[in-house]
Amino acid sequence: MLTFNSIKELIKSLDWSKDLLSEMFEKRNSFSYKYEMALEILEEDRIEKLIEKEVLRRNGAFLEIDEKYLQFFELVLEVNEQVSTAFIHENIQHVKESINYYLKENGSDKQYSYLKVIKSSLQKIGRITHRSIIDLNRNIENTFKTEPTYKVKIAKLENFDIKRKDIEFLIQQTEKLVTEEELTFFKAALDEELKRITNSLRIKLNEGRHNLIETQKQIINYLNQIKQQSEFIEKIRQIKYLRDQFELKSKTNFLEVLSNNNSVIFEPKSSYPLKLSIDYLQTDEAYQSILKISKKFTNGHKNIALAEAIEDFYLVTETEEEIFINLEEVKNGFMASGNNLYDFVQSYRFPKDVSFEERLTFFCQMISQYENEFNIADTYNKKNEIEFVMVYPKNN
Numbered sequence: 001m002l003t004f005n006s007i008k009e010l011i012k013s014l015d016w017s018k019d020l021l022s023e024m025f026e027k028r029n030s031f032s033y034k035y036e037m038a039l040e041i042l043e044e045d046r047i048e049k050l051i052e053k054e055v056l057r058r059n060g061a062f063l064e065i066d067e068k069y070l071q072f073f074e075l076v077l078e079v080n081e082q083v084s085t086a087f088i089h090e091n092i093q094h095v096k097e098s099i100n101y102y103l104k105e106n107g108s109d110k111q112y113s114y115l116k117v118i119k120s121s122l123q124k125i126g127r128i129t130h131r132s133i134i135d136l137n138r139n140i141e142n143t144f145k146t147e148p149t150y151k152v153k154i155a156k157l158e159n160f161d162i163k164r165k166d167i168e169f170l171i172q173q174t175e176k177l178v179t180e181e182e183l184t185f186f187k188a189a190l191d192e193e194l195k196r197i198t199n200s201l202r203i204k205l206n207e208g209r210h211n212l213i214e215t216q217k218q219i220i221n222y223l224n225q226i227k228q229q230s231e232f233i234e235k236i237r238q239i240k241y242l243r244d245q246f247e248l249k250s251k252t253n254f255l256e257v258l259s260n261n262n263s264v265i266f267e268p269k270s271s272y273p274l275k276l277s278i279d280y281l282q283t284d285e286a287y288q289s290i291l292k293i294s295k296k297f298t299n300g301h302k303n304i305a306l307a308e309a310i311e312d313f314y315l316v317t318e319t320e321e322e323i324f325i326n327l328e329e330v331k332n333g334f335m336a337s338g339n340n341l342y343d344f345v346q347s348y349r350f351p352k353d354v355s356f357e358e359r360l361t362f363f364c365q366m367i368s369q370y371e372n373e374f375n376i377a378d379t380y381n382k383k384n385e386i387e388f389v390m391v392y393p394k395n396n
Contacts, residue, residue, distance in 0.1 A: 028070065085166045091121045091122075092174060099114075126200065150229070
């Protein structure tokens with residue numbers, strides 16, 4: 001058996017084989033994947049390399065993803081169908097062993113290494129417990145909705161209920177470990193991070209216990225629905241068998257039950273067609289009937305009073321003219337003037353009367369809008385108690 005020499009080699013191999021592994025993973029439950037199908041995606045020498053590294057397994061004419069990689073993909077992508085409590089149990093045992101080593105060890109460095117293992121295992125217990133409950137609930141729902149065989153569906157749901165009990169038992173074991181069995185350790189190990197991890201674990205376990213109560217209710221509800229459906233289908237099969245044997249009337253009270261049943265579904269659909277002949281519509285009697293019906297509809301409408309005509313002076317339009325200052329035109333004049341911007345704006349002839357304050361505003365607006373076209377100097381000048389920067393056209 002060949003193994004990967006480094007993480008870098010493993011990641012690189014998974015990268016160039018990603019198309020094949022993606023397709024095989026998507027079809028892992030639908031049908032067996034043939035070797036010749038893999039040749040259409042990846043070269044033969046690379047497929048053989050994956051087999052040598054035990055990423056893939058060859059079984060005659062078929063290929064499969066190795067179990068350890070399949071479990072890794074399902075765990076990371078959160079699509080694993082198998083709910084296992086072994087990981088939780090192993091981590092609980094690991095915590096107990098590490099606590100025992102910690103209490104017997106005198107060296108601070110060794111104690112720290114054991115404490116680090118305990119923290120990691122406690123975090124794993126909380127994370128795996130939460131993940132296991134999510135997987136359990138998803139598998140329960142998928143089984144109820146997709147499993148076609150009633151007996152298999154019932155058996156799977158009963159097995160999931162056993163898994164629920166196992167997870168609940170492990171939650172109790174973990175809480176007992178933290179609060180009772182190893183209370184001396186958790187009091188002696190004065191570590192803030194350990195306290196934080198322990199509190200977080202208790203919260204997750206408490207949430208998990210409440211989620212498992214809902215899971216139990218869901219399993220009971222699904223089993224009851226399946227039982228009712230199976231009983232109903234069994235009755236239909238018996239009725240069909242008696243009907244096929246022409247014994248339905250003689251061996252059952254079928255007719256009596258139907259005669260005493262007044263359900264709306266057995267009533268014929270009511271229809272009230274109104275089909276008047278052309279000859280009748282041409283008579284005076286039909287004409288009078290149409291008039292009566294017409295009055296009933298017209299009486300329901302109220303006459304709405306019309307508004308008076310609008311006076312002519314309201315319709316006369318008034319036009320108000322406003323002169324607009326075109327800064328682009330002012331800028332073009334400034335570029336051809338060769339003067340500094342402040343003096344140019346103060347002496348510029350605008351198409352309307354402009355105050356001193358408005359000219360200062362135009363001065364600032366032009367610097368802001370056309371900064372790239374102006375040469376802004378480092379020198380300043382002062383006129384009329386206004387200090388301003390010296391601005392010239394760039395072409396001068």
